[in-house]
Amino acid sequence: MGPLILLTKRLLSVQGANAWKKLTGACFFLGGLAMPSAGQAATGPLPADSAYTVQVIRNxxxxxxxxxxxxxTSSDRLLDLYLPAVKGKLPVLVFVHGGGFSGGDKRQVTSLCTKIASRGIAVLSVNYRLFLKHHKIPGASASANMAAGLPAAGAFNPALQHAVEVASEDAQLVFRWIGSHAREYAFNKRKVAISGGSAGAMTSLYTAYASRQKVLPVGAVVNLWGGLPDAGVIEKNAPPLLTFHGDKDKLINVAYAYALDKQMKQLGNVSELHVMEGKGHAAYKEIELHYVPEVAAFVMKHLK
Incomplete structure (x- = not known):
């Protein structure tokens, strides 16, 4: 059975006109060079030159x-679904875009999300309330708080911290949505990871390690140049962490990456750190070109 037929069957298994609307409104991508059989299960990372067909459902x-x-609309609670043509239940990665809690949109990471999904992982790219876009507060930007290094008092400006917490509240609503739509989209709600870039990474880290959310367990975290004001909030048996951070980042200092990695390893938690030499902030293209297989392998390994 071909990949497009499998996607059609998956969509039409949802009852009624809603399924047909999703089918006709969906976009399809080829995420790589060679496609395995559509019936192949996503039991591990694919070879570097292979990819599943990816269906995208917007908004x-x-x-x-x-x-x-x-x-x-960028502050609305909408998500884009990236669904690989894989038989069986799908592991899930929630991806939170960056923008300093004052800008950005889920569509800006379309290419990266498509490539990750092509490895056999359902990716949910989400918009969320951008608190600092609608509340202009001096000294609250990520750069003002994080460019020079770790905060001496172990805390951000209260407005920045509130922006992180507001975004995390919406991320937890995404978790709730995953749980209630697991059957419809073949999600494995026991295998959910969270990732993001910059402000999105800050949101992901807070959600996984500081929010104490109980909606769904977080199985793994992929941190792209984010940080916590105090890595000491991370506890033993915390979700495994994969971090990428440029050593020339002038917006969020690489010291945040080192602090996270140190705390995780001191507690015996799993942490993998990649400090990218000569790279600045928001090196998405570097991740796309060189690290997608590693990101997918990390997520698959730890979503047991």
């Missing part, structure tokens, strides 16, 4: 529209 609502941000 799925995961929670009610925020009353205060109705005219701003």
């Amino acid at each position: 799925v609502r995961y929670a009610p529209q925020p009353d205060s941000m109705k005219t701003d």
Whole structure:
């Protein structure tokens, strides 16, 4: 059975006109050079020259529209689904975009999400409330708090911290949506990881290690140039962490990556750190070109 037929069957298994709407509104991508059989299960990372066909469904609502941000779609609670043509239940990666809690949009990581999904992982790229976009507060930007290194007091400006917590609240609503739609999209709700870049990474780290959320367990974290104000909040048996950070990052100092890695390893937790030589902030293209197989392998390994 071909990949497009499998995707059609997956969609039409959802009852009624809603399934046909999703089918006709979906986009399809080839995420690599060679495609394995559509019936092949995603039991591990694929060879570097292989990929599953990926179906993309845009602007799925995961929670009610925020009353205060109705005219701003980038602050709305919408997600894009990247679904590989894989038989059986799918591991899930929630991806939170960056933008300093004042900008950015889920579509800016389309290429990266497609490539990760082509390795056999369902990727959910999410928009969320951008608190600092709608509340201009001096001294609250990520660069003002993080460019020079770790905060001496172990805390961010209160407005920045609040922006992180607001974004994390929406990430937890995404977890709730995954749980309630697991059967519809063949999600394995016991195998959920979270990732993001910059502000999205800060949100992911806070959600996994500091929020104490109980919606779904986080199985792994992929941190792209983010940080926590105090890595000491991480506890023993915390979810495994994979970090990428440029040593020339002028917005979020690489000291945040070292602090996370040190705390994780001191507690006996799993942590892998890649400090990218000569790279600055938001090195998405570097991840796309060189590290997608490693990201996928890490997620697959730790979502047991």
